[in-house]
Each structure stands twice: as structure tokens, then as C-alpha cells.
Amino acid sequence: MxxxxxxxxxxxxxxxxxxxxxxxxxxxxxxxxxxxxxxxxxxxxxxxxxxxxxxxxxxxxxxxxxxxxxxxxxxxxxxxxxxxxxxxxxxxxxxxDGLIKVCRPQKKLGAMLMRAKEEYLAQNGTSPRIDEIAAACGVSPEEAAAALSAVSPAMSLSEPLGGEGENFTLENTLCKEDENEKMLEKITLAEALSKLPELWRRIVLLRYFKDLSQQSTAEILGLSQVKVSREEKKLIEFLRRELSS
Missing domain, CATH: 1.20.120.1810 (Four Helix Bundle (Hemerythrin (Met), subunit A))
Known part of the structure; x- marks a missing residue:
């Protein structure tokens, strides 16, 4: 690293x-x-x-x-x-998605760092900086931060993800309230999403599953906000057709 x-x-x-x-x-x-x-x-x-x-x-x-x-x-x-x-x-x-498994070396390093943190706190009465416990364990601050992240509890799924005040759901965007039940009975959203090209899939992930703004999505993808807006309109129209078929 x-x-x-x-x-x-x-x-x-x-x-x-x-x-x-x-x-x-x-x-x-x-x-x-x-x-x-x-x-x-x-x-x-x-x-x-x-x-x-x-x-x-x-x-x-x-x-x-x-x-x-x-x-x-x-x-x-x-x-x-x-x-x-x-x-x-x-x-x-x-x-x-149930896909993560923390490897043994990271668990071992994480436990070592936590012990170093507790020892520092006991001796000094204050919490150590990441570089201080990293030095005590002979690793870089970046490696220490990664190991501690691996063994710490997952953060709340309700944590704000930077949507800048926007509160979209893909279902509400695609369907009017009175049409939701009928459309979702015909085809699942997951099946429709699986047909999207890579760029559209990433836009959906960032905009609707991570609740980011168009500008933030554009910054992450290296595109302009206008490009993201245009592609989003195209993909929503595509999904509307899929859900209506």
C-alpha cells in the first residue's frame, strides 16, 4: 500500500x-x-x-x-x-451481499493493534493516534487502519452516504405509486437490472443503492454531471420498458 x-x-x-x-x-x-x-x-x-x-x-x-x-x-x-x-x-x-470474510493475518494484526491501543490508553490515559499504535506493531499507519477496519463492527446501514439531501428510491422513480404492485408482479427489479450495460449498472448502484447525487456520481465515474443525467434518463426508460413488458 x-x-x-x-x-x-x-x-x-x-x-x-x-x-x-x-x-x-x-x-x-x-x-x-x-x-x-x-x-x-x-x-x-x-x-x-x-x-x-x-x-x-x-x-x-x-x-x-x-x-x-x-x-x-x-x-x-x-x-x-x-x-x-x-x-x-x-x-x-x-x-x-454476504461476500466478505476477514482473512486470518488481518484478524491477527487487528487483535495486536487493539492490544497496543489498550496498553497505550492504560499507560497514558488518552487514546493513541493510529501512527503511534502502528509503530508499536511495526506496520505502516495505512496497514494499521486497514486491519482495524477489517475487524471492527460494521457501521449502521442507515449511515448517511452523501446523498446531499436527495432521497430517491429506484422503485419510486420507475413507477407511479398505483402501478408499483402490478409491475413488480410481472418482473422483478433484479432481473431488469441484470440486463443493464456496465455503465448504467454503476450509475444505478451509486445513485439509488448508495443514494449519491448526480454530481457525486459523476465525480466517481469520471464523467460530467450532464452525461450522468442523460445516461440516467436512458436507463430509467429502459427499465420502465422492461418492467412493463
Whole structure:
């Protein structure tokens, strides 16, 4: 897993400040520059029934959350802060589908880190920083963050996912209230979704299952908001036809 150098940290910090001020170009650049970090985490979950590219897109949701909530004043470098959010986003997605299994080495490291954390707290009366317990266990802060994320309890499924006030459900978008029962009796939504091309499937995942805005979806997919809007209209029309047939 890549370690964030001083130069990269300074570059990230400048872009984060611009992104948090509403600069969409800075957000896109941050996602691009930190793609290797997301990929290095996503690859750990390959072979569990989900395509690597899908894992990367889910990981990018965690990266987007990290960009929005990072506070340099806390004394943590951005990559260390982002790792548990990226890791956790993928983990929650796979746990929802019953696909995740934490490997023995991660469990062992996680337990070691937790013991180091408890010992530090007992000796100093305060909770340690992630880099302090990582050093005590001889691993990088990023590796420590990933291991702790792997063994910690799953976060609530009701946790806000960054939908920026939007509250859509795919069923309500596709069907009028009085048509839902009839359409769902004819064909399941899952069957219709399985026929979508890859881009449309990812838009559905981010917009309706992760409840992200069109702008956030565009940033993660590397597209314009206008492109996402157009593709969303096309896929909804396609699903309407499938559900009505």
C-alpha cells in the first residue's frame, strides 16, 4: 500500500481545500491522484464474486467521503485518514451481499493493534493516534487502519452516504405509486437490472443503492454531471420498458 510522502501530502492538502470549497475539478483530480490507493485496497477483495472495477467504484465512494470530511488540524495525513473509509465502504458493500470474510493475518494484526491501543490508553490515559499504535506493531499507519477496519463492527446501514439531501428510491422513480404492485408482479427489479450495460449498472448502484447525487456520481465515474443525467434518463426508460413488458 502506497505511503503518502510529504510532497504528495502538500498537493493533496491544497486540492482538498479547493474541493471542500466546492471546486469539482479539484475533487476529480484528487480521485485521479489517489486512484492507486483505492485500487490497492480494492484488489484485496478480488475473487469474492464482485468485479475489480466495481470494487474500485465502491472504494471511490469512501475516497469521496474522506475528501469531504478530512481535517488537517487533527494531525493525520490524508492517505491514513482515507484508508478506513475506503476499506469500510467496500467491506459494507460486500457484507450486505454476504461476500466478505476477514482473512486470518488481518484478524491477527487487528487483535495486536487493539492490544497496543489498550496498553497505550492504560499507560497514558488518552487514546493513541493510529501512527503511534502502528509503530508499536511495526506496520505502516495505512496497514494499521486497514486491519482495524477489517475487524471492527460494521457501521449502521442507515449511515448517511452523501446523498446531499436527495432521497430517491429506484422503485419510486420507475413507477407511479398505483402501478408499483402490478409491475413488480410481472418482473422483478433484479432481473431488469441484470440486463443493464456496465455503465448504467454503476450509475444505478451509486445513485439509488448508495443514494449519491448526480454530481457525486459523476465525480466517481469520471464523467460530467450532464452525461450522468442523460445516461440516467436512458436507463430509467429502459427499465420502465422492461418492467412493463
Amino acid at each position: 502506497a505511503i503518502e510522502t510529504g510532497a504528495k501530502y502538500a498537493e493533496n492538502l491544497s486540492l482538498i481545500e479547493r474541493s471542500q470549497a466546492g471546486d469539482d475539478a479539484a475533487t476529480e483530480e484528487l480521485i485521479r491522484r489517489n486512484a492507486g490507493l483505492v485500487q490497492s485496497i480494492a484488489v484485496k477483495f478480488c475473487g469474492r464474486g464482485t468485479e475489480f472495477e466495481d470494487l474500485v467504484q465502491i472504494g471511490n465512494i469512501g475516497m469521496l467521503k474522506a475528501i469531504r470530511s478530512f481535517d488537517a488540524a487533527r494531525g493525520c495525513v490524508f492517505s491514513t485518514y482515507a484508508v478506513p473509509l475506503i476499506f469500510g465502504e467496500i467491506r459494507r458493500f460486500l457484507r450486505d
